[in-house]
Amino acid sequence: xxxxxxxxxxxxLKTGQSMTLQCAQDMNHEYMSWYRQDPGMGLRLIHYSVGAxxxxxxxVPNGYNVSRSTTEDFPLRLLSAAPSQTSVYFCASSYAYSxxxxxxxxxxxxxxxxx
Amino acid sequence: AQSVTQLDSHVSVSEGxxxxxxxxxxxxxxxxLFWYVQHPNKGLQLLLKYTSAATLVKGINGFEAExxxxxxxxxxxxxxxxxxxxxxxxxxxxxxxxxxxxFGAGTTVTVRA
Numbered sequence: 001x002x003x004x005x006x007x008x009x010x011x012x013l014k015t016g017q018s019m020t021l022q023c024a025q026d027m028n029h030e031y032m033s034w035y036r037q038d039p040g041m042g043l044r045l046i047h048y049s050v051g052a053x054x055x056x057x058x059x060v061p062n063g064y065n066v067s068r069s070t071t072e073d074f075p076l077r078l079l080s081a082a083p084s085q086t087s088v089y090f091c092a093s094s095y096a097y098s099x100x101x102x103x104x105x106x107x108x109x110x111x112x113x114x115x
Numbered sequence: 116a117q118s119v120t121q122l123d124s125h126v127s128v129s130e131g132x133x134x135x136x137x138x139x140x141x142x143x144x145x146x147x148l149f150w151y152v153q154h155p156n157k158g159l160q161l162l163l164k165y166t167s168a169a170t171l172v173k174g175i176n177g178f179e180a181e182x183x184x185x186x187x188x189x190x191x192x193x194x195x196x197x198x199x200x201x202x203x204x205x206x207x208x209x210x211x212x213x214x215x216x217x218f219g220a221g222t223t224v225t226v227r228a
Contacts, residue, residue, distance in 0.1 A: 043216075
């Protein structure tokens with residue numbers, strides 16, 4: 001059971017380049033989401049999905065795109081990278097509902113630097 | 116809407132002494148509350164969660180937290196700090212009806228030998 005797997009772990013991009021952060025989970029979770037972590041700001045929600053074919057914006061969606069074609073995968077695309085997108089990105093997943101509460105499982109993180 | 120305030124951005128303790136990390140939340144509905152820990156350059160690990168069962172919640176590594184509805188607080192404690200507890204801690208709130216999480220800004224814990 002691999003849990004939530006993110007790739008790549010580290011990436012350096014030039015301003016204007018595009019790239020995709022991959023996220024996969026093998027727990028059959030309906031809910032998946034992407035967060036970015038910046039110093040002193042905790043984690044902020046970028047986009048989320050409550051099931052295949054359904055996505056929605058979070059708190060800081062600008063400059064990012066997502067899709068959910070399968071239950072397992074939820075890639076995050078940076079359309080035209082900017083230095084302000086330098087951050088640590090976390091993918092997370094959970095069941096939509098459970099009696100024991102919606103425990104959220106996080107990936108190991110992707111460190112992205114835009115120069 | 117829901118939000119989380121971690122009252123201390125940095126806490127420094129001596130090894131073997133108690134640790135207290137304070138968290139207040141606001142939520143219009145019955146929330147689920149979590150504490151996560153993040154060691155340097157690592158992902159987030161769940162310490163414990165509150166989901167409307169017992170108000171005193173025990174987690175991993177000797178941590179526990181008490182849900183106090185009247186004070187809208189969910190403070191995290193550990194009776195005796197260990198060097199391995201040095202990390203950043205996040206208080207998180209979510210709703211059963213809304214899968215979005217709201218994170219506090221984090222509290223960095225330093226443990227002195």
